[in-house]
Amino acid sequence: MDLAPLTGEPLALDLVNTRPATGDLLATPDDLRAWLGLQADRLPEARELAAELTAADLAAVHAVREHTAQAVEHVRRGAPPSATALESLNQAQRAAPAINELAWNGTSITAVRRRAGGGGARLAAWLAEAAAELLADPAVSKIRQCEADDCVMLFLPAHPRRRWCSAARCGNRVRVARHYQRHRPA
Structure with a gap:
């Protein structure tokens, strides 16, 4: 199985999906840096945060990932998430409060959303905020698990007939296996 993220x-689902059926795509701070590079266009301060990551920061991200995965699993099945998972995500957000930082660019005032605190706390807070947005969205109940036998990836289908996390990854494998079953020698 392809282990690229x-x-x-x-x-928040991209974060949860860094735990495939085998291994951990965020096993080291370098793995986390690489993942942040892939998420840089939608994760504020990603490049800045990546430069200063430590093993403790990785542990904070792992905690957010675990609590997010637990809460998503419960909510997508119509069950209430644990109070511990929700409180942990809230604590992660509180550890690095967000502000709209105002600046003058020479012609007008700009506002850039920033978080206070150390790098790991800021990263965990951004990810916990993404989890909060996902969990509060009614679409959370539409999250599905990939139908490939050996895949645990989650996705939010844009089309109701979507069955796999990736048509190129799992969809291809399933289609090739079906073809082989139909055409194998007797």
Whole structure:
């Protein structure tokens, strides 16, 4: 199975999907830096945060990922998430409060959303905020798990007939296996 991170789902699902059926795509701070590079266009301060990551920061991201995965699993099945998961995501957001930082660009005032605190706390807060947005969205109940036998990836289908996390990855494997079953020698 291809272990390159999938991207393109809501940020919180992309984070949860860094835990495939085998291995961990965020096993080291370098893995986290690489993943942040893939998410840089939608994760504020990603490049700045990547430069200063430590093992403790990775642990904070892992905690957000685990609590997000647990909450998503419950909510998508219509069950209430644990109070612990929700409180942990709230604490991660509180650890690095967000502000709209005002600046003068020479002609007008600009506002850029920033978080206070250390790099790991800021990263965990951004990811916890993405989890909060996903969990509060009514679409969370539409999240599906990939139908490929050996895949645990989650996705939010844009089309109701979507069955796989990636048509190129799992969809191809399933179609090739079906073809082989139909055409194998007797």
